[in-house]
Amino acid sequence: MLGSVLKQIVSGMEKVPEEISQAFQEQKMAIGGRGPRLQDIVKMLQAVTSSLRTFVCIDALDECTAVHRVKLLDSLKQIFERSPRTRIFIIGRPHIRAEVESRLARRVISLSVSSSKDDIIGYLRVRLDEDETPEAMDESLAADILKRIPEKMSEMYVEAMIPGIPPSIIR
Helix, strand or coil: HHHHHHHHHHHHHCCCCCHHHHHHHHHHHHHCCCCCCCCCCCCCHHHHCCCCEEEECCHHHHHHHHHHHHHHHHHHHHHEEEEECCEEEEEECHHHHHHHHHHCCCEEEEEEECCHHHHHHHHHHHHHHCCCHHHHHHHHHHHHHHHHHHHCCEEEEEEEECCCCCCHHHH
């Protein structure tokens, strides 16, 4: 994931920084031509984001396995510590909120985000009306969908890392 973030940031630059180009060339020369390791990617991200105002957005962090989530959060913390102009936005379900706040050194602002049941039902009605195979749907199935899905929806939250602003001021 962080390799993808690096690629997105570098692709928006006029010129690929020499240290990043060199790091990739060195990795090609390694046995098997492996890609950069996580620690190398973190260093490259620290280098490119330290002088740029950068926004990193990660959606559905709760869908990431626990092992990978720990590595990602620890890496984001390292990047954030060396890149004061970087802002990190994370979206996920409430059950990982404490983990995110703990791993990111409590330098986060949490916001709860939820849709109303009416919003969800309205969205579902539009999608059902746009169904390209209406013969596959009877009134009973449509009613079941409109009943069960809104009942199963849960709250989401957004974490924002903003340096220099204690979360207690904004909450």
